[in-house]
Amino acid sequence: MLRIVLILLVVIVVVLLVPRLLSHSVTPSVGSDAPPFTLPSQEGTPVSLSDFRGKWVVLYFYPKDQTPGCTREAHNFQADQSKYAERQAVILGVSVDSVDSHKKFCAKEGLNFKLLADTAHTVTKAYGSLTNLGVAKFASRHSFLIDPNGKIAKVYTSVDPAHHSAELLDQLHQLQTSGGSALAR
Numbered sequence: 001m002l003r004i005v006l007i008l009l010v011v012i013v014v015v016l017l018v019p020r021l022l023s024h025s026v027t028p029s030v031g032s033d034a035p036p037f038t039l040p041s042q043e044g045t046p047v048s049l050s051d052f053r054g055k056w057v058v059l060y061f062y063p064k065d066q067t068p069g070c071t072r073e074a075h076n077f078q079a080d081q082s083k084y085a086e087r088q089a090v091i092l093g094v095s096v097d098s099v100d101s102h103k104k105f106c107a108k109e110g111l112n113f114k115l116l117a118d119t120a121h122t123v124t125k126a127y128g129s130l131t132n133l134g135v136a137k138f139a140s141r142h143s144f145l146i147d148p149n150g151k152i153a154k155v156y157t158s159v160d161p162a163h164h165s166a167e168l169l170d171q172l173h174q175l176q177t178s179g180g181s182a183l184a185r
Helices: 002-023 068-079 081-086 099-109 122-126 164-178
Strands: 038-040 046-048 056-061 089-095 114-117 130-132 137-139 143-146 152-156
Touching: 038 114, 056 068, 056 164, 068 081, 068 089, 068 099, 068 164, 081 089, 081 164, 089 122, 089 137, 099 114, 143 164, 152 164
Parallel strands: 056 089, 089 114
Antiparallel strands: 038 046, 056 143, 130 137, 143 152
16 A cells, blocks of 8 residues: 555656756846747737837736735835836846736736736746646746846746846946846846
8 A cells, every 4th residue: 555655656746846847947137138028918919029129118927817926016016116117127027827817917906017828838938937846837926127128137936926026226327327238046
């Protein structure tokens, strides 16, 4: 009986971990070109990174619409919209949820910035933000600050949704006043 339980445990570990290890992609580094993309927004219209050339872009990946941490993070970005506009920056949220899910999330939570649907997981993977548990795939909570020339200026792979918007605004201010890029965190 113990042997069967151990074999079953090994099989479960292999099924959950091997796909995650095989699908892991590399996070773009500071100073590199931001991977280009075009994804549909909550309105169903295509949004491309190139649409924002000349502006700073906060590209944030989040796991799931209408979950507590993701809702809190989105509310903070929404509350700080005017501060981002003052700094010539736009906010783009990305998850693997559908356009319809994003539309409902925005309507329910009063969000007016773009949420992009990466249902094919291509952009999430290109940014090293795809978590693959075998049976479930979702975006890891990562953010990228992209400069007006399309270069990665800052990478966040450890994000506290309660304070992330303020952290990004502070970093954006520092980068704009120093004219440089920050080291990856």
